[in-house]
Amino acid sequence: MGQFKTIPVPRVKNITKKEFIENYYKPRRPVLIEGLTENWSARKKWTLDYIQQRAGDQVVPLYNNKPAKGKQSVYAPVKEMELSRYIEILKTEPTDLRIFFYNILDHMPELLKDFEYPDIGLKFFKRLPALFFGGGNSKVFMHYDIDLPDSMHFHFHGDKSVTLFSPEQTKYLYRVPFSIHNLDKIDMDKPDFDKYPALRYARGIRAEMKHGDALFMPGGYWHYIKYLNGGFSMTLRALPRKPGKFATMLYNVFIMRHFDNNMRRFFGQKWLDYKETLAVKKTNKKLVKLQGINA
Numbered sequence: 032m033g034q035f036k037t038i039p040v041p042r043v044k045n046i047t048k049k050e051f052i053e054n055y056y057k058p059r060r061p062v063l064i065e066g067l068t069e070n071w072s073a074r075k076k077w078t079l080d081y082i083q084q085r086a087g088d089q090v091v092p093l094y095n096n097k098p099a100k101g102k103q104s105v106y107a108p109v110k111e112m113e114l115s116r117y118i119e120i121l122k123t124e125p126t127d128l129r130i131f132f133y134n135i136l137d138h139m140p141e142l143l144k145d146f147e148y149p150d151i152g153l154k155f156f157k158r159l160p161a162l163f164f165g166g167g168n169s170k171v172f173m174h175y176d177i178d179l180p181d182s183m184h185f186h187f188h189g190d191k192s193v194t195l196f197s198p199e200q201t202k203y204l205y206r207v208p209f210s211i212h213n214l215d216k217i218d219m220d221k222p223d224f225d226k227y228p229a230l231r232y233a234r235g236i237r238a239e240m241k242h243g244d245a246l247f248m249p250g251g252y253w254h255y256i257k258y259l260n261g262g263f264s265m266t267l268r269a270l271p272r273k274p275g276k277f278a279t280m281l282y283n284v285f286i287m288r289h290f291d292n293n294m295r296r297f298f299g300q301k302w303l304d305y306k307e308t309l310a311v312k313k314t315n316k317k318l319v320k321l322q323g324i325n326a
Contacts, residue, residue: 037235067245073145086114098215121261125167153269165258174212179250180268186240189262196253203233
């Protein structure tokens, strides 16, 4: 067992639009911005109590740390629960239960008045401001977003860690074919370099997020997320503008995803086992080539 080699994400305060575009957006570099939410009412108001007071009797789907197996859909929740009751759990005990992609516009539009879209150079897609909730035992499997957005990720109430890997690191990460994640058997906290030798060469970027922090994640970046205690985050997304990335996004969303879902529906665990075997074979083969080039 080992640990990934990582460097801390750059941290800045009150960055200008020009500085952001030149230093981070154009070169595709993540950055954590501490002052971006300074003038939002959400900075003071957004706590678990605040969300709980507005939850009403909403019932929400919940997910846990266990990967879907066989013919189970990755989008199928492990249970459903009233949002107010779930938040009470987050406030009182560690849990691996989490909420994935809670659309503010559809479910709690009154929150829209608490924040504003930052004028920082990103053309945000304003139909999908989304919240994500998790407890002290919650982890989000290593993946990249299927629609390849440039994302600004804001954290509230509590602490979380985010480990990022650039698209150039994909060759070391055992990406599963026809998917946007790597092998779910890999323990991202204690990777087994003997079993998965390519992981030894992966280089990541580590971000420790606190209340009010904003993390810029360029499109295509892998991210592994751990909630260190109960809290929630909001993501604002800007869809890819370059023709090549836009075409890849369309392929991911409208072709690859449906193909994978159908194969899973028909073949179940056999399809998953085949993809995992292929992921290991292809990654280790690339590793041998890279080692030969660098020898």
